[in-house]
Amino acid sequence: METVTKAAAAAVAVLLLLAVAEAAHHRPPRGVTSTYRRKLEASEDMPLDADVFAVPPGRNAPQQVHITLGDQAGTAMTVSWVTVEAEGNSTVLYGRAAGRLDRAAEGTTTRYTFYNYTSGFIHHATLAGLDHATRYYYAVGFGDTVRTFWFTTPPKPGPDTPLRLGLIGDLGQTADSNSTLAHYERHPGHAVLFVGDLSYADKHPLNDGNRWDTWGRFSERSVAYQPWIWTTGNHEVEYAPELGETTPFKPFTHRYPTPHRASGSPEPYWYSVKLGPAHIIVLSSYSAFGKYTPQFKWLEAELTKVDRAVTPWLFISTHVPWYNSNNFHYMEGEPMRAQFERMAVDARVDAVFSGHVHAYERSYRYSNIQYNITDGRCTPVADRRAPVYVVIGDGGNIEGLADELTWPQPAYSAFREYSFGHAVLDIKNRTHAYYAWYRNHDGNKVTADATWLTNRYHMPNHDDSSIVHANI
Secondary structure: OHHHHHHHHHHHHHHHHHHHHHHHHHOOOOOEEOOOOOOOOOOOEOOOOOHHHOOOOOOOOOEEEEEEEOOOOOOOEEEEEEEOOOOOOOEEEEEOEOOEOOEEEEOEEEOOEEOOEEOOEEEEEEEOOOOOOOEEEEEEOOOOOOEEEEEEOOOOOOOOOOEEEEEEOOOOOEHHHHHHHHHHHHOOOOEEEEOOOOOOHHHOHHHOOHHHHHHHHHHHHHHOOOOEEEOOOHHHHOOEHHHOEOOOOHHHHHHOOOOHHHHOOOOOOOEEEEEOOEEEEEOOOOOOOOOOOHHHHHHHHHHHHOOOOOOOEEEEEOOOOOOOOEOOOOOOOHHHHHHHHHHHHHOOOOEEEEOOOOOEEEEOOEEOOOOOOOOOOOOOEEOOOOOEEEEEOOOOOOOOOOOOEOOOOOOOEEEEEOOOEEEEEEEOOOOEEEEEEEEEEOOEEEEEEEEEEEOOOOOOOOOHHHOOOEEO
């Protein structure tokens, strides 16, 4: 009997060793904290007379022109612009050739006041019936000064359609913001997924609305020519009862429409779009998301509508990160993570993109969904079903960098650095996507972090943390 007992104990010990070895084999590599340190410089908004804020010439010339999807799948585009001297005309002429604008869309006009600021005339018009992957020219300002722009519609939803997606967050309007946008413009994508915090107008006295106007003119050089997909951040809330302003998101809502109705959302702050092989879900960190709320019920329903056979890549954008190892805004995303993470893991979301923290971080695939109050299992664990989490709140805003990292670096953190920059996601086909983060290296564009992602629908058990990646 003693011999049997010893043999059994030995067998158990061997099994435990094998289990430990197996766990170690599947454990992601140790994360990297970058040693790069940018020059210490003040983060200040560019002066009002900066050339990037210049008002376009001509009588009542349209300014702050920008576009976003006008429907869920890219066969409509909403064009927005501002006129200042007079309301002017809200018609958009458009067509496939600059010299033949043979179609027309009639728009609407709105204005708003915020404390002592009154906006210009804000126009919105939706161009419908567009073909995918097609260049269109459009013109606005008829009766005054006509300005002409162009855009290319996104590729048709399909599993192997290549898609290049820019990722920018917390941009603001500083010299660093200008560098970020300039670097992205060198190799732009089909669209930009913007993870929140646009103008930072609320950082100026009395929430200076003129800083919404300067931001609109500054960003026009990109957002007039390709759709930006908007996520709302805390600097869009602008709830200021001390100024008598108690309507959240007031300036943002008037200026930046979203195609929320196309995905059945009752509010413009959470919605979804389909770009080529990607189904992108935008969530609102600053709208109610508890169980039974409109946002919760919408997300629950939306996840059942995702067709991974057509759009195999599934992404979520939300301003406040669910995983973040920076002391700035540390654990602010816990309420939403606790509410939605299991849904994201069960749905095999490929990646979650966030901002808010003014630094960069990419995670391995980890989850923290086992905790049930009594069992104490509340530590994130490696989980191939889970998304990769990317924090990209490093666009260059007036608040500066978040330079206080937590130590030791958590096991879930693959790479982190407090610098300004942007990222690009190149989806190659239904199974592989190449992701790269570009640092604003003292005025230059430097690839500081890059990796391959494998699709959680077609390759659900693949360990993409083992794929060779580069970080400097």
